[in-house]
Amino acid sequence: MIDHVGILVTDWAKARAFYDAAFAPLGYSMLAEVPEQYTGGVKVGGYGKAKPDFWLTESAETGPGRHYAFQAASQAEVDAFYAAAMANGGTDNGGPGPRPHYHEHYYGAFVLDPDGNNIEAVFHGG
Template identity: 75%
Template sequence: MLDHVGILVADWTRARAFYDAAFAPLGITMLNQVPVEYTGGVRVGGYGATSPDFWLTEAAQTGPGRHYAFAAKSRAEVDAFHAAAMAAGGQDNGAPGLREHYHPTYYGAFVIDPDGNNIEAVCHAPG
């Protein structure tokens, strides 16, 4: 349904370091950084596994409270995402574990990024 999404970040360097670390266990990396000549001088970059699906745009004002969930292949990837995001300065918003109130096999972890967004990794595979 969605092709790509993006969020605004106040501090490009801090956000880039956070997402580089948090996404590494999921096989997600920065795939494209738009030259600032095309963006009015702000930094814009897209993350993904094979195509840039999640974009960061540098902005003076951000807007916390958005929620994005990223698919993990295994529960171990969810655990590694949470640990990496926390080590990179994230704030815990739900440790890795089953969320059976969503679905019996829903295994997820939630972290608040440096701009206040709720970032999740989720695995739907059975134990």
């Protein structure tokens, strides 16, 4: 249903380092950066696997925090996402583990990014 989403970030370099590290275990990387002559001088870039699905836009203000969950292929990927995010400016918002109150086969980890967005990796395995 949703083709792509985006968030605002106040510090492009800090956000880029955080997402580069946190997304690497999930197989996501920066796939596109829009030339600043098309963005009014702000940095804009999109992460994904085959196409940009999650976009960052540089902004002086970010507004209220958001929650985005990204699919992981295993519990090990969730664990690696959490470790990389925490080592690169993330704040714990719920370490890796089962969440049976969500669903019996739900294994996730939650980290606040440098702008306070709740970023999650989740594995729905059995």
